[in-house]
Amino acid sequence: MNAQTKAAIVPSKEWQVRPTKGILRLAALLVLSVAMIYPILWMITIALSSNSGMFKVPPEWFPREFHFRNFIDGADTIHFLRVFSNSLIITGLITLGQTVSSLLIGYGISRIQFPGRRMWFFAFLGSMMLPQIVSLIPVFYIFAKLGLYNTWWPLILTAYFGNPFFIFLSRQFLSSIPFAFDEAAKIEGASHLQILTRIIVPISMPLVATMVILAFQASWNEYLLPLIYLRDADLWPLSMAIAAFSSQYGNTWNLFMAANLLYMLPVLLLFFFSQKYFMQGLGSLNSAGIK
Amino acid sequence: MKKTGIFIIAILLVMGVLAACSKKSNNEASNAPSESKAAQSDSPSASESPKAEAVKLTMMTWEGPDMTKAIQESMKKFEDENPGITVEVLPSPLKDYDTKISQLISINQAPDVFMVGNNIELISGAKGQLFDWTSKLTDDGEFFNNFYPGIVPNWQADGKLYGIPGLMNTYGVFYNKKLFKDAGVTEPAAGWTYQQMMDAAKKLAKKESGVQTFGLYTVQMADVFGLNNYAASLGAPFTEGITTTSKVTVSDKLIEAVNLYRDGVANNYIAPFNTSTDNYPNLFKEGKVPMMQAGQWYADDLIRTAADLEWGYAPAPIVDKSVAVYDAVGFASPASVKNPEAVYKLIKYVSTEMYESVLQKFPVAPTTYKPSAQAYFDTLKTAGHTDLADGLDYMLNAEIKTPVRFMEPWASKAQKFVDVTFKNVIDGKAPVEDLKKMEEGINEVIASEK
Numbered sequence: 001m002n003a004q005t006k007a008a009i010v011p012s013k014e015w016q017v018r019p020t021k022g023i024l025r026l027a028a029l030l031v032l033s034v035a036m037i038y039p040i041l042w043m044i045t046i047a048l049s050s051n052s053g054m055f056k057v058p059p060e061w062f063p064r065e066f067h068f069r070n071f072i073d074g075a076d077t078i079h080f081l082r083v084f085s086n087s088l089i090i091t092g093l094i095t096l097g098q099t100v101s102s103l104l105i106g107y108g109i110s111r112i113q114f115p116g117r118r119m120w121f122f123a124f125l126g127s128m129m130l131p132q133i134v135s136l137i138p139v140f141y142i143f144a145k146l147g148l149y150n151t152w153w154p155l156i157l158t159a160y161f162g163n164p165f166f167i168f169l170s171r172q173f174l175s176s177i178p179f180a181f182d183e184a185a186k187i188e189g190a191s192h193l194q195i196l197t198r199i200i201v202p203i204s205m206p207l208v209a210t211m212v213i214l215a216f217q218a219s220w221n222e223y224l225l226p227l228i229y230l231r232d233a234d235l236w237p238l239s240m241a242i243a244a245f246s247s248q249y250g251n252t253w254n255l256f257m258a259a260n261l262l263y264m265l266p267v268l269l270l271f272f273f274s275q276k277y278f279m280q281g282l283g284s285l286n287s288a289g290i291k
Numbered sequence: 292m293k294k295t296g297i298f299i300i301a302i303l304l305v306m307g308v309l310a311a312c313s314k315k316s317n318n319e320a321s322n323a324p325s326e327s328k329a330a331q332s333d334s335p336s337a338s339e340s341p342k343a344e345a346v347k348l349t350m351m352t353w354e355g356p357d358m359t360k361a362i363q364e365s366m367k368k369f370e371d372e373n374p375g376i377t378v379e380v381l382p383s384p385l386k387d388y389d390t391k392i393s394q395l396i397s398i399n400q401a402p403d404v405f406m407v408g409n410n411i412e413l414i415s416g417a418k419g420q421l422f423d424w425t426s427k428l429t430d431d432g433e434f435f436n437n438f439y440p441g442i443v444p445n446w447q448a449d450g451k452l453y454g455i456p457g458l459m460n461t462y463g464v465f466y467n468k469k470l471f472k473d474a475g476v477t478e479p480a481a482g483w484t485y486q487q488m489m490d491a492a493k494k495l496a497k498k499e500s501g502v503q504t505f506g507l508y509t510v511q512m513a514d515v516f517g518l519n520n521y522a523a524s525l526g527a528p529f530t531e532g533i534t535t536t537s538k539v540t541v542s543d544k545l546i547e548a549v550n551l552y553r554d555g556v557a558n559n560y561i562a563p564f565n566t567s568t569d570n571y572p573n574l575f576k577e578g579k580v581p582m583m584q585a586g587q588w589y590a591d592d593l594i595r596t597a598a599d600l601e602w603g604y605a606p607a608p609i610v611d612k613s614v615a616v617y618d619a620v621g622f623a624s625p626a627s628v629k630n631p632e633a634v635y636k637l638i639k640y641v642s643t644e645m646y647e648s649v650l651q652k653f654p655v656a657p658t659t660y661k662p663s664a665q666a667y668f669d670t671l672k673t674a675g676h677t678d679l680a681d682g683l684d685y686m687l688n689a690e691i692k693t694p695v696r697f698m699e700p701w702a703s704k705a706q707k708f709v710d711v712t713f714k715n716v717i718d719g720k721a722p723v724e725d726l727k728k729m730e731e732g733i734n735e736v737i738a739s740e741k
Contacts, residue, residue, distance in 0.1 A: 247355035
């Protein structure tokens with residue numbers, strides 16, 4: 001047994017000193033975990049059920065039937081491969097655009113001294129307060145006039161002009177990095193782009209991971225913009241295909257849940273593998289105030 | 292590692308650019324017929340021209356994937372019958388469908404034909420956004436004379452027709468035959484009254500092992516427009532009409548209906564509204580609900596997935612005259628449509644022949660065009676539910692039709708009074724006298740908007 005394994009099975013100091021507090025904390029975590037996990041478990045149960053065996057009263061908490069065929073049928077119904085590829089391309093480009101452009105703007109605002117930088121920062125911050133629905137019609141009109149209706153461009157292009165929340169996040173995170181790094185690099189003859197890419201970005205991975213996860217999750221689930229801009233079903237992303245599953249007269253819930261599980265999977269996996277960076281990135285919001 | 296990351300990003304960029312560009316090309320291709328349509332607008336329509344030019348029409352539907360597929364298949368027949376006209380069916384999710392259509396109309400990209408609800412058809416039509424088909428009422432009078440009573444007039448705004456109704460939803464009562472038999476209650480039939488429904492609910496309600504089973508599960512009776520049927524049956528409706536309302540009236544008859552519901556809830560024979568209403572159909576399928584007032588579309592699921600359940604169907608009860616809720620969906624076209632004659636052919640086809648074939652596979656609702664409804668009724672009868680077919684026909688023929696919601700532009704403002712005051716009264720949290728406050732509030736909204 002190595003030292004790491006041994007440390008893992010030895011109760012913590014707090015557990016030894018205050019066992020009641022430990023038990024209470026464990027119970028609270030257990031309840032919260034069930035609350036979080038149960039909806040997914042219920043989705044799995046429905047996804048594996050026959051259409052006539054769903055919504056039993058009282059409900060079944062665990063799957064008793066295993067109709068794995070539902071996953072194939074659900075995927076076929078929404079042309080899964082096509083819409084999944086569409087979603088991957090759209091989301092990938094949006095994530096790239098939002099992350100890079102927000103990082104660039106955040107770097108400029110936090111580390112380059114120029115007149116009006118605070119004004120620019122508050123202008124970006126103020127645009128966060130504007131509800132999406134307000135700008136929907138004018139922006140839609142502009143893209144339509146540019147002949148970009150029924151293409152992916154309106155969804156992707158705007159991502160390359162920065163995301164207000166990410167700009168705020170970048171500015172906060174980058175402000176906490178000592179300026180001594182920049183000064184040392186400048187003495188060595190580095191440009192701003194070199195400082196950003198070779199010094200700032202490598203030590204800002206939690207920030208980058210946070211922006212990637214949030215951008216990926218938001219664009220993966222974006223529904224209203226694709227609905228408005230995309231007419232042809234072969235351009236649809238997954239979010240629209242999933243929504244199109246139900247009609248005014250009901251739904252085949254088992255296939256719908258099976259398709260939904262496939263839909264959720266990429267975001268869950270992304271979060272699972274980068275949650276450490278994600279928590280650090282969000283933590284940066286607490287560590288730096290608006291300076 | 293760094294090189295791999297850059298490589299992946301580059302690949303994504305190239306794929307995206309290529310894909311988006313190729314879609315643009317597709318879009319240009321799909322827009323091409325629109326240009327040709329524009330070119331044709333000065334010349335006689337495709338159907339009238341001796342040398343018919345190719346016309347490509349687009350039609351948007353909010354139906355699910357399976358039904359959309361059946362609609363697409365049905366279009367082949369239309370194309371065969373109308374050489375030179377091709378139809379592209381564009382599915383769209385139901386959620387936020389109205390937002391999408393209004394955006395498309397605003398940039399002149401709306402499909403030639405699209406599904407629409409009665410309220411949106413009336414509001415958009417009055418704004419001049421939809422094509423005016425009024426002349427067809429006389430030019431094609433025989434067709435319009437064959438709709439169920441009251442259907443076409445209630446698709447007209449100020450006498451103008453901005454679309455053609457397709458399907459009509461009705462809200463009768465599904466009942467469990469076994470539970471009726473066990474409780475010794477006579478099965479309901481067309482023309483039964485609210486009092487008979489309440490008496491049956493009392494006998495069917497029971498409490499076993501601490502579990503309360505109600506006699507009647509209804510969403511309609513917890514809604515002012517549902518209870519309006521009771522008042523309208525006695526000649527004292529809540530709203531004056533379906534398409535226009537200059538004032539609402541909380542009559543003694545409406546209050547009588549509210550009390551009927553409240554008594555039922557208080558005495559445990561009507562399921563209270565706060566019970567999970569979405570689960571009523573599932574409870575019914577499980578054989579645990581004696582009576583469920585609900586839309587006819589649940590029959591499709593019951594026929595397909597609850598073969599062992601012995602169920603029957605009766606039209607909604609009445610007090611005096613026969614009443615049915617008017618809840619129709621249909622098809623409309625943008626005002627800027629380029630080929631009106633070809634579009635009219637399509638719109639007429641989808642509201643009649645298309646449904647005749649589609650509803651055989653998906654028997655969800657009767658058509659508003661009487662001759663076409665027969666195919667749907669025959670499907671129900673073949674499935675062993677003559678009572679359902681007859682019940683729906685009875686309601687479609689009802690002499691009085693009532694609105695399913697407010698249909699005018701002020702609807703959302705007025706609805707707030709219903710959502711707050713009426714729900715509180717229904718839930719027993721406020722006295723029935725408060726309904727007069729709701730009446731005053733709604734009438735003030737109407738007066739301020741007129």
